[in-house]
Structures are given as structure tokens and as C-alpha cells.
Amino acid sequence: MQLATIFIGFIIFGFSENIKGPAIPRIQFDFQLNESQLGTLLALNALGYLLACSFTAWLTRIWGIKIVSIAAFGTMVVSGVLIYVSRSYPVFSSSYFLMYIGNGMLEIALAILGARIFVKNTGMMMNLTHGFYGLSSTVAPLISTGLMSVTLYGHTLDWRGMYLIMLSLAVVPILFALRSSFPGDSLAHEDRIPLTRLMRDPALWYLVLILTFGVVSELAVGGWLVNFLEKAYEWDTVTASGMLSAFFLCFALARLILGPLTDRMGFTLSLLIFSAFSAMCTFAAIALGEDYAYLFAGAGIGIAMIYPTVMALLAKKYPNGADTAITFTVTLMGVGSVIGNYLIGGVIEVTKNLYGEGTQLGLTRGLQAGYGFIGLCAALSAIFSWILLRYLRKRGEVL
Template identity: 75%
Template sequence: MKLQTGYISKNKMYIMQLVTIFLGFIIFGISENIKGPAIPRIQFDFKLNEEQLGSLLSLNALGYLIACSFTAILVRKWGIKATSIMSFASMLLSGVFIFLSHTYPLFAGSYFLMYIGNGMLEIALAILGARIFVKNVGTMMNLSHFFYGISSTVAPLLATGVMSIQVFGHALDWRGMYLVMLSLSLLPILSALYSKFPGDDLPLESRTPFKELTRDPALWWMVLILSFGVVSELAVGGWLVNFLEKAYH
């Protein structure tokens, strides 16, 4: 009887872990892809030219890079559960600040915070996947990225629909849309609070020196590939589409 109870409890915990990861990938896809419909309105409201808009996206990419550099330290110090909740909370908080931002400096700072949370979330999800997906790793990672792909596809359509919603006679517009969409981060926060994640109680393994890592050609090939991916995502997906739309009108 005790073995059966323990088995059921273990299964419930595993389900909560999966819910946290899958919701995390959904939030990750949403946060990255709702900017498409919002960018023209943001540019109009703050009267930004193309150079200023490109600089804004580059600044946010810098926040993403900074977050990726310190998240592993937070995981070692506070654990993956606390770090995951912090990443979701950062995105939720940024949605509130974006909603309240009626000056460009406040908006830029709020957007920067969102990408800090975005970078933290990517590293946290990678660590969670490595710790939880001990069986059928390829299948589970494919399933996780399936949720990312679905949310990335649906996010621009949802964002467009939410911006047109009328509340008390006023459209939510892009500020309200960011608040609504990023408030979905509350769901994985709740699932993470009721979950326990493996690995935080294990001793730290010996780490490979940074100089030794820089001598690995495979690492540099990975950096090059990811760099092209980020350039395509930011330059083409975030800026070029908006620029071409105006150029051909």
C-alpha cells in the first residue's frame, strides 16, 4: 500500500514538472512573438524612426544575453525552482510596467526587463529538461519544442485579437495586450510552486575551466550557428518585416 501511494505521488509530481516545462515553452514562444503586431503601434506612439526601433531591439537582445550569463549562477545558489519562478515573475512584472509605460524610457526599461526574464527562462528550461527528461530524451525535447512552435505560431494572431478587445469602451491596444499575454506567466508560477525538481540537493560537479572550453571547435561552431539564428530572429522577424511593410506602401 505504501509503495502504491509513493508511486502515485511520484507520478503526480512528474506531471506537475511536465506542466511547468510545457507551460514554460508556451510562455517563451508567446513572449518572443507578440511583438510583431505591436511594433508598428509602438513606433507610432513613441514616434521612433527605423534606427531607433532597431536600437531598441538590439538593447533587448543585450538584456537576453546578460540574463543567459548569470542564470546558471542563480541556479547553483538558489536552485532551479526559485530561478524558474523568478524568470516567470520577471516577465509578469514587465507586463505590468509595459502597461503603465507612457514615456519611452519607462517602456524601454520595461521591455529590457522582459528580455531579462526571457533569457533566464531559456536557461532554466534547458536545465529543467536535462534534469527531468532522463528517459526518451529526444521525444520529450521534441514535444517541448512542439509547444514552443505552436505558441509562436498562434501568438501574433492572439496579440492582434487582444489589441482589438474593448474594455469599458476603450481598446486594450498594445499596452493592454502585453499585460494580458504576459500575465499568463502566472500559470507556470503556480505549477512550479507545487512541484519539486531534482538536482538542487546534489553536490556541485567539477566544472570544466573556461579556457579549456574556448579550445573546443564544436563550441565555436555552436556559437556561430546560434548567432545566425538570433540575427534572423531579431533582424528579419522583428525589424525587417515592419520596414518592408512601410517600404512597399
């Protein structure tokens, strides 16, 4: 029951985060939103996500992880119903905000569940569970597109019906969670490591940096790869989207297949090797040109391993403070991710101006510089992994 809750939970998480792509243009049309209003909507949702990340560990200490997990899934179901019945923009935006609150709660709850359940083969199991997130993320846009065109009893589901159906799937892990008992809630409060003590550990700050740069590199690919291939290499949308799908496929398979290697090599060394591999693939793809564009997809093999391996390392290093350490790390990662994505856009604009605004050369160099920043983030993740490895070796605490 525990395994079913966490595995299905990651599938639902992947769906809820990645069904929005095909729906956003229709939502924008229905509510007559301009680009600024749409950006504000997405920014507020990111705020809701970070807000939920910040209070979920606190709720876990009060209610226990079982109730918090059920509450996270329940929030997703309720938001799906509210999105379906929304006919005004204020109601819709509030419902969408609630969905991202649920997403943030689910992010932390699933990470805490994994830390408590996977006490053996932690790296393999963390990567395996996150692999299911990768698989559901890969198919989510296709399922979303298909459902929006389905007609039932003469009524087209469209984006409202699609959200209702997809988010209602969260009922399934609720049923498993209700029949489960999860370890860790019985740990006395005085036995838990306080945040103030954790924050004095340099290793935790290194992990924050490793995770932040790794996740910026990971998430930026979804937003920039297709754009890069279409504008720099003049690929058509189908071919460029196919390369993005190849990235996600490499991403998901890496987590499913390579997880056992992290336990054998050690978590810290794994972070160094995989983030460096992703950086090298990205830099080589840019430097070698269009014929080597497949290396963009190959970068997914390395960057996929960063998030679950950091979660595994946190679970092992802070067995009595994993809840707090995970929440602290993921919340700061979220803030850093927002800043990182703004920086990518800024690098592109500055470089375009240097090489000629409005020219093909300026556009190409700008996109190359922006994508180079994505590779730089993976490289910085590798550098801080090396610093962490040296720090832990000096203390005899390498994991």
C-alpha cells in the first residue's frame, strides 16, 4: 500500500504539472487574456507552489504524513472540480492557484514519504519513483490534447473537462493511502533535528546549490529546446518537438535504469558524474552544430539523476531531520529556479543586441548563449558536487 501510494502519486504529480501545455492557449482565448495577464497567472501559481512547499513539513509534524498526503491529493481533486465549474476569471484563477497549492504539498509529501520508506537501496528507489514522474510527464501533453477533443453525450470536454478527469485520478492514491500506515510520525519532537541546526551545516547549502542549478537546467529544456531548434536551425515544429520528446524519454529511462548505480558509486560522486555529463552533452551540442543536436536529448540522461539523488542523500544524511531538510532545500530551489529562468531570457536578449537585433545571426547567437547558460547551470551543479565531495571526505562522511 505504501509503494502504491508513492508510485501512483508520482504519476499523478507528473500529470498535474504537465497537462497545462496544450490547455494554456485555449484558457487564454476563453478568458481573453493578454500575454501579461497570462504571465501573472503563471507567476501567482508558482507563488502558490512555493507557499505550499514552505508549510507542508510543518503540517506533517502536526498531522502526520498520512493525513498530509491525503490532503495533498484531495486538494488536487477539489481544484479539478472547481476548474470545471469556473466560468469567470476570478473563480478560475483561484481554482488554478489551489491546484498549485496541491502540487507543492504533493512535491514535499512524496519526497518525505520516499525518505521514510526507502531505507534500503535509497538511490535506486528514489530514482525509480521519480522515473514514473518522468514517464507521466512525457505522455501528459498527448493525453491532455486527446481528452480536450473528446465528445461525451454531445458535449466536448475541452480544457475544463480535461482538468476534471485528470485531477480526479488523485482519488486512486487516496484509497491506497487510507489503507496504509507510514513510518516516522511516531518520532518524538525533541528527537528531530531543528532547522537552525541544519542551516549551520555547509553540506546542506551545497546541496541547495546543486539541486537549484540542476533543476534550472532540467526545467529550462522544456521551455527553450523547441524554440532553439526552430529559430536557430529552422526545424519544423514536429521535428523539434520530437527532439524534446527524446530528451524526456532519455530523462525517464535514466531514472528507471540507472538508479542502482547511485547506490553503488555513492550519492555525492553520482551527482558529480551525472551533472558533468549533462553539461558536456549540452556544450558539445551547441559547439558542434545541427548534426549533433541529438546530444541535447542525451543531456537528459545526466540531469535526470540530480533531483532524486539529492533527495536520497538528504534522507541518508539527516535521518531525524529529513522532513525539514527536504522542505528547506526544495523551497530555496523553487526560488532559485524562478530567478534562473529569468536569467536565461536576459542572456538571450543581451547577446542578440550584441550581434545585431533583428538579424538571424543575432537571434542564433542569442539562443546559443541562452542554451549555453542552461549547460552552465549543469556545470555549476557538477562544481558544487565536487566541493561537497571534498568537504564530506575531509569529515569522513561521504555518502
